[in-house]
Amino acid sequence: MTGPQWMDEEAGPVVRPFALTGGRTRSSGEKLDLIAMVTATGASPAVGAGLGPEQRRILEITRHGASVADIASEVDLPLGVVRVLLGDLLDLGLVAVRAPGKVAPLPSERILKEVINGLRAL
Amino acid sequence: MAFAPSEEPVALKILVAGGFGVGKTTLVGAISEIRPLRTEEVLSDRGVGVDDTDGVEGKTTTTVAMDFGRITIREGLVVYLFGTPGQERFWFMWDELSYGALGAVVLADTRRLTDCFPSIDYFEQRGTPFIVAVNCFDGADRHEPDDVRIALDLDPDVPVLLCDVRRRASAKVVLVTLVEHALKMLTAAQR
Numbered sequence: 001m002t003g004p005q006w007m008d009e010e011a012g013p014v015v016r017p018f019a020l021t022g023g024r025t026r027s028s029g030e031k032l033d034l035i036a037m038v039t040a041t042g043a044s045p046a047v048g049a050g051l052g053p054e055q056r057r058i059l060e061i062t063r064h065g066a067s068v069a070d071i072a073s074e075v076d077l078p079l080g081v082v083r084v085l086l087g088d089l090l091d092l093g094l095v096a097v098r099a100p101g102k103v104a105p106l107p108s109e110r111i112l113k114e115v116i117n118g119l120r121a122l
Numbered sequence: 123m124a125f126a127p128s129e130e131p132v133a134l135k136i137l138v139a140g141g142f143g144v145g146k147t148t149l150v151g152a153i154s155e156i157r158p159l160r161t162e163e164v165l166s167d168r169g170v171g172v173d174d175t176d177g178v179e180g181k182t183t184t185t186v187a188m189d190f191g192r193i194t195i196r197e198g199l200v201v202y203l204f205g206t207p208g209q210e211r212f213w214f215m216w217d218e219l220s221y222g223a224l225g226a227v228v229l230a231d232t233r234r235l236t237d238c239f240p241s242i243d244y245f246e247q248r249g250t251p252f253i254v255a256v257n258c259f260d261g262a263d264r265h266e267p268d269d270v271r272i273a274l275d276l277d278p279d280v281p282v283l284l285c286d287v288r289r290r291a292s293a294k295v296v297l298v299t300l301v302e303h304a305l306k307m308l309t310a311a312q313r
Contacts, residue, residue, distance in 0.1 A: 033222060035133040035202050067133055069190055069202060073157040080161065100133055100222050107224065111132055111199065112305040118195030119298050122153070122290075 020054055020077070021084040032068050032083050037098045039065040049092055055085050062095055131198040136300065137219055138189070139206045139245075140229030141237025145257045146205040147189045149229065149287035153294060154191030154203055161188060161215065201297075206241075216244060225251035225304040227296055229287070232256060232265045235273055242274060251304040253281040255296045 018024070032038075040062045045051050051059075054075060061074050072082040089095040107115075138146045150156050189205030206219050206226075220226070226245050230238045238254070245252040256270050267282040276282065281299050285292045 031218075034204065034219070035135050035222070037131060037133060065131065067200075067202065069159055069204075070192070073159045073190060076158070076160075078160045098130075100135075107132060107134060109305065109309060111134075112224075112301055112308065114199060115134065115195055115201060116298055116301050116305070118199070119193070119201075119294055119301065122193070122294055 018081060018084075020052060021081055024084050032086060032097060033099055034069045034079075035067045035100050037065050037067055037100070038062045038071060038086060038095050039098075041094055041096050043093055045092065045094060052085075055089055058082075058085060058089060059094060131200070134199075134201045135219075135223045136201060136203050136297065137206050137223050137226040137250075138203060138229065139226050139238070139241035139252075141231065141234055144229045144231045144234075144237065145259075145287040146229055149227070149255075149257075149293050149296065150189040150191040150203045150205050152287055152290045152292075153297060154193045156189060156191045159188045159190035159204075220245070220248060220250055223250055225253070225300045227300055228252055228254045230254055230256045230270065230274070231259060232263065232270065233259070235270070238274070242276070246277075251300070251307045253283065253296070253300045253303055255283055255285045255287075255299075257287050258284055 038058075040059045054077065057075055058071055061071055066074070068079070068082065068086065071086070072079045075082065077085075086095065086097070090097060138149055140146055147156070188207060189203070191203040193201040193203070195201060204219055206216060226241070228238050228241045228245070242252070242254070244250075254270065254274065254276065256265065256267065258264060264284070267284060271278075271280070271282045274282075281303050283296065283299055285296050287293055287296075
C-alpha cells in the first residue's frame with residue numbers, strides 16, 4: 001500500500017457506506033430495479049422514525065418521482081446502500097415504487113417509434 | 123394523437139456492453155449527460171493486474187463505477203443507458219442489468235474481437251435484442267461489417283455497423299439502429 005494516498009477522492013466517503021444502513025446489505029422487500037420509479041408519498045414520517053439525512057434527501061429527490069439509478073447517482077451512494085435506504089422508506093410508507101416491466105414487459109410500438117424519432121432529433 | 127395528462131411515465135433501459143477499454147464510457151458520454159453510478163462491489167485482489175491492456179493503449183485504469191446516462195425524449199419518456207462492466211468478475215450484475223432491457227449495443231474492437239464473445243453469447247441466450255457496433259479506433263485496420271459478422275458468427279438479422287463513438291452523430295446512429303432492431307423484433311414477435 002502507498003501510505004496516506006488511500007484517502008484521495010477515489011476512496012469515496014470516509015464513512016463506510018453500509019454504516020448508513022446499520023450494517024444491513026439487503027433491503028427488506030423485493031430487489032428494486034435500476035429503473036424502477038420511486039415517488040415520495042408525501043406522508044409525514046412518524047415521530048421517532050429515525051430518518052437519517054440521506055433518507056430525507058431521498059424523499060426530496062423523489063418528490064416528483066425518480067428512478068433508483070437517478071437517486072443513487074444524485075445522493076452519490078452505492079446502489080446497494082440506496083436500495084436498503086429505499087426499502088426502509090417503503091416499509092414506512094414514505095415512498096411508493098412502480099416497477100418497470102411489470103405492467104407491460106415490452107414498450108409498445110408507438111413508444112419505440114417515438115424514441116427513434118426523439119433520438120434522431122437530438 | 124393527444125395523450126391523457128395522467129399517462130404513466132415510461133423508462134427504457136439500453137445496455138452498452140463490450141470488452142475492457144472498447145469505448146463504452148465514450149459512447150454513453152457522447153450521447154447523454156454521463157453520471158456516476160457506483161456499485162458497492164470493490165475491486166477484488168483477484169482483479170488487480172488481470173485487466174489485459176495489450177492493444178488498448180491509453181487506458182490504464184478501470185473503474186467499478188458503472189456508466190450511466192439518461193436521455194429525455196420528452197416529459198414522461200426517458201431512455202437510460204448503462205455501460206455494463208466488461209470484465210468477467212462483474213457478471214453477476216448482468217442479470218440485473220439486462221432484466222427488462224429494451225436492447226443492447228455490443229461494442230467491438232477489431233483488434234480484440236474475441237472480447238465481445240461473452241456479451242454476444244449472453245444476449246443471444248437471453249433473447250435480448252442487440253446490435254454490434256464496431257468502434258473504429260485510430261490506427262486499427264478497418265474491416266467491413268460483413269467480415270465482422272462472419273468472424274463473430276452472427277445471425278444474419280443482427281445489425282452490424284461501423285461507428286466512431288467519440289462523435290455524437292455516430293453514437294446517435296448506433297442507438298437508432300438498436301431501437302429500430304428492437305422494434306422489428308417486437309413486431310415480428312407479434313405476428
